[in-house]
Amino acid sequence: MTTIVTDNCKSCRFTDCVTVCPVECFHFDDDMLYIDPDVCIDCSACIPECPVEAIFEVDDLPEDKEKWIEINAEKAADLPVCEDKMDPLPGAEERKTELGF
Amino acid sequence: MSNIGTEEHPLQVAIVGSGPSGFYACEALLKSDICVNINMLERLPVPYGLVRSGVAPDHPKLKQAIKVYARIAESPRFKLLANVKVGLDLSVAELTESHHAVIFANGAETDRKLGVPGEDIPGSHTATEFVGWYNGHPDYRDKVFDLKSETAVIIGQGNVAADVARILAKSVDELKHTDIAEHALDTLAESNIKDIYVVGRRGPAQVKFTPKELREFESLELCQTIIDSEEMLLNPESAMELEDKSNSAQRKIYEQLSKLAALEHSNKPRNCHFTFLKSPKELLGSGHLEKVVFEHNQLSGDALQQSARGTGETLELETGLLFRSIGYRGIAMPSLPFDEQRGLIPNMDGRISENQQALPGLYVTGWIKRGPTGIIGTNRADSVATVQSLLEDLQTLDTGTEKSGADGVCNLLQTRNVRYVSFEEWEKIDQSEIDRGQPKNKPREKYTYINEMLDLLG
Numbered sequence: 001m002t003t004i005v006t007d008n009c010k011s012c013r014f015t016d017c018v019t020v021c022p023v024e025c026f027h028f029d030d031d032m033l034y035i036d037p038d039v040c041i042d043c044s045a046c047i048p049e050c051p052v053e054a055i056f057e058v059d060d061l062p063e064d065k066e067k068w069i070e071i072n073a074e075k076a077a078d079l080p081v082c083e084d085k086m087d088p089l090p091g092a093e094e095r096k097t098e099l100g101f
Numbered sequence: 102m103s104n105i106g107t108e109e110h111p112l113q114v115a116i117v118g119s120g121p122s123g124f125y126a127c128e129a130l131l132k133s134d135i136c137v138n139i140n141m142l143e144r145l146p147v148p149y150g151l152v153r154s155g156v157a158p159d160h161p162k163l164k165q166a167i168k169v170y171a172r173i174a175e176s177p178r179f180k181l182l183a184n185v186k187v188g189l190d191l192s193v194a195e196l197t198e199s200h201h202a203v204i205f206a207n208g209a210e211t212d213r214k215l216g217v218p219g220e221d222i223p224g225s226h227t228a229t230e231f232v233g234w235y236n237g238h239p240d241y242r243d244k245v246f247d248l249k250s251e252t253a254v255i256i257g258q259g260n261v262a263a264d265v266a267r268i269l270a271k272s273v274d275e276l277k278h279t280d281i282a283e284h285a286l287d288t289l290a291e292s293n294i295k296d297i298y299v300v301g302r303r304g305p306a307q308v309k310f311t312p313k314e315l316r317e318f319e320s321l322e323l324c325q326t327i328i329d330s331e332e333m334l335l336n337p338e339s340a341m342e343l344e345d346k347s348n349s350a351q352r353k354i355y356e357q358l359s360k361l362a363a364l365e366h367s368n369k370p371r372n373c374h375f376t377f378l379k380s381p382k383e384l385l386g387s388g389h390l391e392k393v394v395f396e397h398n399q400l401s402g403d404a405l406q407q408s409a410r411g412t413g414e415t416l417e418l419e420t421g422l423l424f425r426s427i428g429y430r431g432i433a434m435p436s437l438p439f440d441e442q443r444g445l446i447p448n449m450d451g452r453i454s455e456n457q458q459a460l461p462g463l464y465v466t467g468w469i470k471r472g473p474t475g476i477i478g479t480n481r482a483d484s485v486a487t488v489q490s491l492l493e494d495l496q497t498l499d500t501g502t503e504k505s506g507a508d509g510v511c512n513l514l515q516t517r518n519v520r521y522v523s524f525e526e527w528e529k530i531d532q533s534e535i536d537r538g539q540p541k542n543k544p545r546e547k548y549t550y551i552n553e554m555l556d557l558l559g
Binding site: 019020021022023024041042043044045046047048053057059060083084101 | 121125132162163164165166168169311312313316346349350353475476477478479480481482485
């Protein structure tokens with residue numbers, strides 16, 4: 001069991017989730033965030049924080065997003081930790097509207 | 102301009118409480134670019150607050166948050182002074198005399214009352230007492246829970262209610278390899294409970310359980326979950342609520358409840374019933390709880406603002422055991438302002454305030470600041486915000502007088518014969534608990550009496 005960031009985060013990266021993570025398990029690149037499954041304690045605090053509903057518990061993950069389990073684990077291993085809230089990516093608000101939120 | 106917060110003149114901060122909000126305040130201070138010494142005071146000899154004594158024993162992964170706190174405690178600028186009761190062993194005034202700032206992170210230690218006749222009859226307990234008891238909290242070590250009743254009732258619709266129900270529902274085999282306290286496991290092994298009723302004031306579209314907690318009720322060894330399909334029916338406003346885009350978390354909870362309601366009933370020996378739209382009116386019994394009278398509720402008001410109102414129709418349930426789990430409540434700290442109605446310390450952005458005036462050098466974070474809502478991580482954002490306020494006030498915190506910090510406090514404690522416990526000493530208790538757990542294949546066997554903890558340290 002772990003918690004997964006999926007493609008809705010891409011080009012948004014609002015990072016509201018980061019402020020409530022009790023264990024600093026979010027990592028980031030220029031596109032989005034990823035959760036380190038070895039550090040995440042499955043508290044689910046981040047899930048309702050995401051304005052574009054990009055974060056899922058593994059058990060709730062839609063089938064077409066299952067590849068993100070591996071992507072999160074791989075990316076998180078090499079990328080820096082996101083310790084604090086960052087500014088959303090340019091165009092994040094437009095992308096949010098586009099996604100229907 | 103003073104040089105406060107520099108190597109020569111470090112900011113001296115006391116944090117009262119060693120749970121999540123205290124440690125996240127500590128983390129935020131250590132991450133800031135000022136030089137700070139932090140003294141964390143804890144009333145028990147052991148740290149970590151509700152992560153140690155609130156999080157359910159069968160949720161070990163959540164307790165891994167402790168790893169983060171232990172890492173914060175490694176800082177040479179951090180000092181733990183445990184087994185020290187602020188307000189009793191040390192006054193708030195003595196803390197402010199020895200520190201530039203004091204952050205209260207002492208949580209919400211008691212429960213809200215139902216306010217119904219018979220509430221305190223033997224057999225009626227608070228969830229806090231039961232949770233503290235099975236988690237080995239010294240305050241609740243000698244509480245007696247009589248599990249001879251075949252029926253147990255839990256009033257509440259949140260995760261603590263779910264924890265209490267699950268611990269009552271689980272088999273000894275499901276619990277014996279967790280860090281549940283031994284005395285609790287022994288009592289639970291003798292339990293006669295067959296029917297557990299989790300009763301909520303509002304409807305299935307308003308409950309506060311998380312989907313994850315509910316999912317655990319799908320696959321208990323000895324207990325099946327029963328939700329009457331009629332109980333899942335929604336009034337038009339609730340149906341609208343679940344369609345609302347801003348309410349998608351609640352929709353997930355409802356879907357998970359529906360899944361539980363649709364489960365085929367098996368013939369497991371225990372049943373956990375979730376039931377809605379009922380409020381206890383009276384607890385009855387001669388000398389001990391015998392039955393609860395409930396009143397049916399209906400929801401009224403607009404979508405997302407509905408409240409439960411009694412219909413006048415009542416129903417009785419025979420039971421000898423009841424837990425109320427309708428929310429925690431803070432306790433007043435001597436000499437600090439307190440909002441009696443909300444059960445918290447009044448504040449403005451984390452600055453403790455009285456009559457809309459901030460009291461210099463006094464801050465608050467966590468449940469005692471905002472009330473008992475949110476989970477472990479919610480406290481991180483909250484503590485970051487309080488520390489932000491403190492740092493904005495930095496220059497005003499220097500009153501020109503020298504602050505003795507840990508030295509001053511330790512001197513006072515020594516003259517009062519208060520046996521304070523350091524972080525290194527806690528690590529000794531920690532290791533001993535882990536060692537005690539090993540032969541039983543438990544992550545730890547907690548010490549549950551304060552004198553046992555102190556005896557270990559010599």
